[in-house]
Amino acid sequence: MKKNIATRKAPAAIGPYSQGVLAGHLIFTSGQLPLDPETGDMVGHDITLQTRQVLRNVQAVLEEAGSGMEKVLKTTVFLSDMANFAKMNEVYKEFFMEDYPARSAFQVARLPKDALVEIEVIAAV
Template identity: 50%
Template sequence: MSRTTVTTPRAPAAIGPYSQAILTDDTLYCSGQIAIDPDTGHMVNGSVEEETRRVLDNVGAVLQGASMTYENVVQCTVFLTDVNDYAQVNEVYGRYFNETPPARQAVQVAALPRSARVEISCIAVR
């Protein structure tokens, strides 16, 4: 099995001891992304929809770093600090995964890093 670290400056740098993604053979395991603007290093301040767009843009940048797209994603995990935001997050999410949506679970958590409201991780396959 080959194992390659995927890193891109178009997504936020890791804020702990982890990689943006790990590619093993044809499978990419993407760490959770929150709404950090990669240019400023600051969290996006705005609606949960704006936060979700930034999160998914960050996910897309990591996918591109591995020469993949949203179409390669087979599974996502969505973490929400408030399940009442589910409909708004789902609406934005659907714009990114509109052709063949991946398998997904969404869970409410007590807190996320940097007071984020949304975090999304994924697995993609070539």
């Protein structure tokens, strides 16, 4: 059974995809960008502000599905520049405590809307 997740507390999808999908006891979020959910505008021009907004957006999608950051099993982080990894990691630690989820991180050639970071997660419900 599959259920699409949508919340106004996270940015609306900018293409033909869902903010998240609930399947069984798992939720899969789409990659979240550093967009303000109310305006759709990019938040900040530095990795710290953008990472914080991305993770707030992830959190909003998870909460809409009845989950939360403490139930995240795996994250995938996409960075426009791996030189931003340490600063991203500092903000990341604000949202994930002990018993961290598994994680992959990649530098990519370009992200939608020229964001500096995009993060997707898989979480338990």
